[in-house]
Amino acid sequence: MSKRVLTGDRPTGKLHLGHFVGSLQRRIELQEDKSYDEIFVLLADDQALTDNFSNPKKIRNNIINVTLDYLSVGLDPNRVTFAIQSQLPALKELTFYFLNMVTTARLERNPTVKSELELRKFEGGVPVGFFVYPVSQTADIVAFDATTVPVGEDQKPMLEQAREIVQKFNSIYGDCLIAPEILLPKNASGNRLVGIDGNAKMSKSLGNCIYLSDNEDTVKEIVMKKMFTDPLHINVSDPGHVEGNVVFTYLDAFASDKQINTFAPEYKTLDEMKEHYKKGGLGDVKCKKVLLEVINELLSPFREKRKYWEDRIDEVYDILYNHTKKAVDVSNNVASRCAKAMGIDYFNDKNLILGEWKDWLSQK
Ligand code: ATP
Ligand code: MG
Numbered sequence: 001m002s003k004r005v006l007t008g009d010r011p012t013g014k015l016h017l018g019h020f021v022g023s024l025q026r027r028i029e030l031q032e033d034k035s036y037d038e039i040f041v042l043l044a045d046d047q048a049l050t051d052n053f054s055n056p057k058k059i060r061n062n063i064i065n066v067t068l069d070y071l072s073v074g075l076d077p078n079r080v081t082f083a084i085q086s087q088l089p090a091l092k093e094l095t096f097y098f099l100n101m102v103t104t105a106r107l108e109r110n111p112t113v114k115s116e117l118e119l120r121k122f123e124g125g126v127p128v129g130f131f132v133y134p135v136s137q138t139a140d141i142v143a144f145d146a147t148t149v150p151v152g153e154d155q156k157p158m159l160e161q162a163r164e165i166v167q168k169f170n171s172i173y174g175d176c177l178i179a180p181e182i183l184l185p186k187n188a189s190g191n192r193l194v195g196i197d198g199n200a201k202m203s204k205s206l207g208n209c210i211y212l213s214d215n216e217d218t219v220k221e222i223v224m225k226k227m228f229t230d231p232l233h234i235n236v237s238d239p240g241h242v243e244g245n246v247v248f249t250y251l252d253a254f255a256s257d258k259q260i261n262t263f264a265p266e267y268k269t270l271d272e273m274k275e276h277y278k279k280g281g282l283g284d285v286k287c288k289k290v291l292l293e294v295i296n297e298l299l300s301p302f303r304e305k306r307k308y309w310e311d312r313i314d315e316v317y318d319i320l321y322n323h324t325k326k327a328v329d330v331s332n333n334v335a336s337r338c339a340k341a342m343g344i345d346y347f348n349d350k351n352l353i354l355g356e357w358k359d360w361l362s363q364k
Pocket of ligand 2: 203
C-alpha cells in the first residue's frame with residue numbers, strides 16, 4: 001500500500017530550534033525515506049485563524065516566514081508538497097460532514113483540547129471554530145489519504161479522534177477513508193526542547209527561543225548573555241550541575257563528541273566535559289562558547305539556504321502556488337469520493353434525485 005505523510009504548522013510565527021528538534025528533523029528523515037510516496041506539509045492558516053481571527057495579517061505575514069524556514073532546513077520542494085490550508089475548499093467541505101461524526105461531549109473530553117483551552121483562557125467564551133479544530137484537523141489528514149502522521153505524544157488524542165471519525169464515517173457510508181497511523185518520536189523524551197530560560201518548552205509565546213532565522217550576532221547575544229546555566233555554580237572552581245543546566249541540555253541535543261573535541265580539544269567526549277564541570281574548574285563562559293560553535297555549525301547551512309531562497313522570493317511564491325494547486329486536486333478527489341459514498345453527488349447521477357421518484361411514478 002502506498003504510504004503518505006501529512007504534517008504541518010500553524011503560521012503564527014517564525015520556527016525555532018524547538019520546532020527543529022520536535023518536528024522538522026523528522027520530516028527531513030522522512031523525505032529521505034523512499035518508502036513514503038508522498039509528503040504533504042500544510043501551512044495551517046485556517047487553524048491559526050481559529051484563535052487569531054482578529055489578526056489575519058499576522059497569519060498572512062508568517063506564511064512566507066514559515067515557508068522560508070522549511071526551505072532553509074532542507075525540505076525539498078521537489079519531494080515535499082507545501083500547501084496553504086485556506087486555499088483548499090475540500091478541507092472545509094469534509095470538516096462540515098465530519099462535524100456530524102462527533103459529539104460535543106467527545107470534543108470536550110479530548111485532553112489536547114482541554115489543555116489548549118486552559119492555556120488560552122478565551123475571554124467571553126470559546127469560539128466554536130477553535131473548539132472543533134480537531135475535526136478540521138481530521139479533514140486535513142484524511143483529505144490527502146494520509147497513512148502516517150508524525151507528531152509528538154501530546155497530539156495522540158488528536159489522532160485517536162481522527163481515527164474515530166474515520167471509523168464512524170466508514171461504518172455509515174462504506175469503506176471510503178483511510179484511518180491514519182501516528183508516528184511517534186523515536187525517544188521517550190519526545191524530543192521536547194527546553195527554553196533558553198530553562199522552562200520546560202521553548203515556545204514563541206514564552207519568548208525563550210533561538211529562531212532558525214537568527215543571525216550569528218543574535219545567537220551569540222542569546223547564548224552568552226541570556227541562557228541559563230546552573231545557578232549554584234558561582235565560581236569556576238565550584239562543582240556544577242549538568243542536569244537542568246540549559247547549556248548541557250542543548251549540548252546533549254545538538255553536539256557530537258567530534259564537535260566537542262574540535263571546539264574544546266582537552267575533551268574527547270561530551271561526557272568528559274560534563275565530568276569536569278561536575279567536579280569544578282570548568283567555567284560557564286567556556287561551555288557557552290562551545291555551545292555557540294555547535295549551534296552556529298547547525299544553523300550556518302540553514303542561513304545559506306535561506307539566503308538562496310530569499311534571493312529568489314518569487315520562485316518561493318510560485319512553489320506555494322503550484323504546490324497548493326496540486327493539493328487542491330488531491331483533496332478534491334477525496335472529497336468527491338466522500339460525496340459519492342454519501343450519495344450526495346447529485347449532479348453526477350440524475351437517478352440520485354430522480355430515480356425513486358420515477359420508480360414511484362411508474363408504479364402509479
Ligand atoms: P506558541 O507559543 O504560539 O504556542 P510555540 O513556539 O509553542 O508557539 P507551536 O506552534 O505551539 O510552537 O508548536 C507546534 C509544534 O511544534 C508542536 O506541536 C511540536 O510538535 C513542535 N514544537 C514546538 N515547540 C517545541 C519544543 N520546544 N520542543 C519540541 N517540539 C516543539
Ligand atoms: Mg505552543
